[in-house]
Amino acid sequence: MAERIALFATTARGTEDLLADELKELGARRIRQDRGGVRFMASLDEALMVCLWSRIAMRILYPLGTFEAHGAEGLYEAAASVPWEEHLTPTTTFAVDATLKDSEHSHSGFVALKVKDAIVDRMRTKVGTRPDVNTKNPDVSVVAHLSRETLSLSLDLCGDALNRRGYRVRPTVAPLKETLAAAVLRAAHYTGEEALVDPMCGSGTLLIEGGMMARRRAPGLNRDFAVERWPVIGPRAKELLVDLRADARRNERKVEVPIWGFDKDPEALEAAQRNVQAARLSEEIILAEADATDLPHLPAASGLLLTNPPYGDRLTGSGGQKGMKSFYYKLGESLRVPGWRVWVLSGNPAFESAFHTRPSARREMWNGPIECTLLGYRAAGSSHLDENSEAPLRAPKQPANVAPVRPQHEGEEDS
Ligand SMILES: C[S@@+](CC[C@H](N)C(=O)[O-])C[C@H]1O[C@@H](n2cnc3c(N)ncnc32)[C@H](O)[C@@H]1O
Incomplete structure (x- = not known):
């Protein structure tokens, strides 16, 4: 991720303009509001600044592609067309999280399963062996969203959603995110x-x-991010975050x-x-x-x-x-x-x-x-x-x- 790449930050509906302003302050480029999120361009260090400092974004996604996907077979074919071998190795763990909107499928779990099968099969074909699934703390979190028959696949740079700051040890009735x-x-x-x-x-x-x-x-000061464990850019991300966290601590x-x-x-x-x-x-x-x-x-x-x-x-x-x-x-x-x-x-x-x-x-x-x-x-x-x-x-x-x-x-x- 040396050059700038397209990312998508998700947010609560009605707060897109607030997130867009925040992203601008954090150095993001070509910011465009969308429903439930904001599209922007960022280099790796700019993206990490957003992970560490955004107070409003819930997830920072790296979109891999959008596909027409009809039926179970269509889901599998679409997911199998992504070059997963560029994002995973046989030793990186992964998990698929799926959401549905107006879909012919009634269970998000079914969609996640089809995407997972496609990833595993493609990895077996391309690198000879498959990575393991870890639903609790995966190295690579795959996000699948199926809206009618359009399947969007992304990787989540953060892992755990950014609203999980770690301080909510005692919830009450109706706490705000x-x-x-x-x-x-x-x-x-x-x-x-x-x-x-x-x-x-x-x-x-x-x-x-x-x-x-x-x-x-920085709201993300006391947590790590999934991108630090990605096979290709993980080591560089880790290195950059050491400096970003140190700067953040110094500036409190x-x-x-x-x-x-x-x-x-x-x-x-x-x-x-x-x-x-x-x-x-x-x-x-x-x-x-x-x-x-x-x-x-x-x-x-x-x-x-x-x-x-x-x-x-x-x-x-x-x-x-x-x-x-x-x-x-x-x-x-x-x-x-x-x-x-x-x-x-x-x-x-x-x-x-x-x-x-x-x-x-x-x-x-x-x-x-x-x-x-x-x-x-x-x-x-x-x-x-x-x-x-x-x-x-x-x-x-x-x-x-x-x-x-x-x-x-x-x-x-x-x-
Ligand atoms: C919707 S909750 C607030 C949630 C809070 N923003 C959070 O994130 O946890 C409303 C709160 O108002 C409190 N409350 C209700 N009537 C009140 C009153 N007359 N005076 C003070 N607090 C009151 C309730 O005890 C409850 O904790």
């Missing part, structure tokens, strides 16, 4: 230079991603802004604390039990209030939905703190009107299968009403009535 949280922070123009508060922090994903941005920490900096999280559920806070600790951000992120409808004193005169409130039962018109509306209405009053910008990612269509403030920015993005709306509200001054407001601004309650959760130190044992 790490990569989506990073996209939300970018959409909200967070750069790590201002105070950040998530008043309904759940497992702490927005805070941890914000903390890593403020620390200028002290966090100078407060990053606080509240939740009313002690179990969620406990999970957040464990995750924060696993992310090595215990010194930077303060957590406390509090009700977002009665917000405690905030840690600065201005900053970003960013949150992902509970969605409730989104689809029924029942009493539950009525309860959510009145909860959102109360949030509309409590979160409008003078000097603080407010951004909310909501999966409940009732949120926007119940919050009773006109947003200055809005966009749709997908949290897995759930279509969400990200709404941005401008900060307003303390002495006047926000021009967009239908409700008066409130001053934060003074003084703080919460006891912060004691940060555990990195090496400290769980009790």
Whole structure:
């Protein structure tokens, strides 16, 4: 990969433009947004920069080809036409991960099996022996996507998806994907230079991603990438990554802004604390039990209030939905703190009107299968009403009535 090659970075739907901007900053060329991803050109070192530094991409794929594939036989023939002997040796392990869209086949496992058979047979014919399959930690991850009768085959440079940062040791109900949280922070123009508060922090994903941005920490610093084990370019990739990781470590900096999280559920806070600790951000992120409808004193005169409130039962018109509306209405009053910008990612269509403030920015993005709306509200001054407001601004309650959760130190044992 001495020259630039075409790559495809996948991302949550609705975040393609955010990923395209990020890739541009990371040195990618000829960037083109597509549905669910971004195409770009990169040399090996540029591609590795993206693997190490992209906060938003989920996978970085090296496309091998797109084929018409009719029936089981067509799948096999298409996959067998790829020169796998250029990407595998008899001692490299591999695995095939398949996804389907509007396909005649109903099981992705069947498609993966056909592709695997074609790879094995081609390797036997071309090099006399076959490589082993390792589904847990393969050297080469083959990604097959069948859309109707079009089969796309790629190699995944990362292996494990990039959202697996390694800090989610204690999940809670409905945590955001790490990569989506990073996209939300970018959409909200967070750069790590201002105070950040998530008043309904759940497992702490927005805070941890914000903390890593403020620390200028590469999200992929503590993991390896499948491309390091590829037969031809693996050794060179490994070598380049030694330098890229060393640079990244050197350039980390002290966090100078407060990053606080509240939740009313002690179990969620406990999970957040464990995750924060696993992310090595215990010194930077303060957590406390509090009700977002009665917000405690905030840690600065201005900053970003960013949150992902509970969605409730989104689809029924029942009493539950009525309860959510009145909860959102109360949030509309409590979160409008003078000097603080407010951004909310909501999966409940009732949120926007119940919050009773006109947003200055809005966009749709997908949290897995759930279509969400990200709404941005401008900060307003303390002495006047926000021009967009239908409700008066409130001053934060003074003084703080919460006891912060004691940060555990990195090496400290769980009790
Ligand atoms: C959708 S989850 C947030 C998930 C989070 N973004 C994450 O990645 O883990 C909503 C959170 O809001 C919390 N919550 C609900 N009502 C609250 C309230 N009145 N005050 C504070 N937290 C609240 C819940 O306990 C839950 O942890």
